[in-house]
Amino acid sequence: MTLEFTRLNPAAIAPTRAYDGDAGFDLYAIEEARLEPGARIDVGTGIAVAIPARHAGLILPRSGLALRHGIALVNAPGLIDAGYRGELRVLLLNTDRDEVFAVEPGDRIAQLVIVATAQIDLIERARLEDSERGSRGLGSSGVRLTR
Numbered sequence: 226m227t228l229e230f231t232r233l234n235p236a237a238i239a240p241t242r243a244y245d246g247d248a249g250f251d252l253y254a255i256e257e258a259r260l261e262p263g264a265r266i267d268v269g270t271g272i273a274v275a276i277p278a279r280h281a282g283l284i285l286p287r288s289g290l291a292l293r294h295g296i297a298l299v300n301a302p303g304l305i306d307a308g309y310r311g312e313l314r315v316l317l318l319n320t321d322r323d324e325v326f327a328v329e330p331g332d333r334i335a336q337l338v339i340v341a342t343a344q345i346d347l348i349e350r351a352r353l354e355d356s357e358r359g360s361r362g363l364g365s366s367g368v369r370l371t372r
Contacts, residue, residue, distance in 0.1 A: 228339060229275040233312050236330065237271025240337055249285060249336030252313060258328040260319035265299050267314045268328055276307040276339060283338045284315060290334070295321035298335060305337075313337070 228250075230240065240250035255271035276282050284303030290296035299316040315335045319326045328334060358365070 226277060226339075228277070230272050232271060233273055234269075234271035238331060240272065240274075249338045251287075251333045252284070252315060252335045252337055253330075254315075254328045254332045254334045255330055256328075257330060258317070260296070260317060260326040260328070262319055262322050262324065265316060265318040267316050268334055270313045270315065270334075273310050273312055274305070274337070275310065276305060278307050279342055279344060280307055280339050281305060281342050282313075283340060284313070285336050285338055287333060287335060294324070294326050295319060296326055296334075302338075303335075 234255055237255050238253035252270045254268050256269050258266050258268050260266055282305035286298045286301050297318045297320050299318045
């Protein structure tokens with residue numbers, strides 16, 4: 226399988242993998258940004274991709290930025306549908322309470338993972354089939370594993 230991309234700006238850096246076999250492609254900032262503590266901003270990558278049919282792109286945070294600087298993605302994961310051909314933009318959030326975070330052109334700011342998607346037909350029913358979990362929601366499985 227291939228992932229086609231185009232540079233919308235000649236200075237854009239092509240997505241890369243740090244190591245053979247990595248699931249994600251690193252995405253690079255094409256513009257500078259300054260994130261005050263608690264601030265959020267969208268940062269352009271200068272690239273667009275053609276995600277194959279029956280696939281989607283997920284924009285995921287970089288663990289090193291999260292650990293060292295408290296940088297998260299506002300909408301993690303960001304979802305890119307196969308039909309979208311616009312610029313990939315990354316919605317960064319500075320969760321650090323004290324430190325400003327600066328983004329410079331060429332910084333790795335997120336990663337793109339391509340996943341297969343099933344084409345599902347939606348059918349409305351008056352009642353859904355029962356399951357073991359039922360309607361038990363948040364926290365219903367408990368905090369600790371019992372042994």
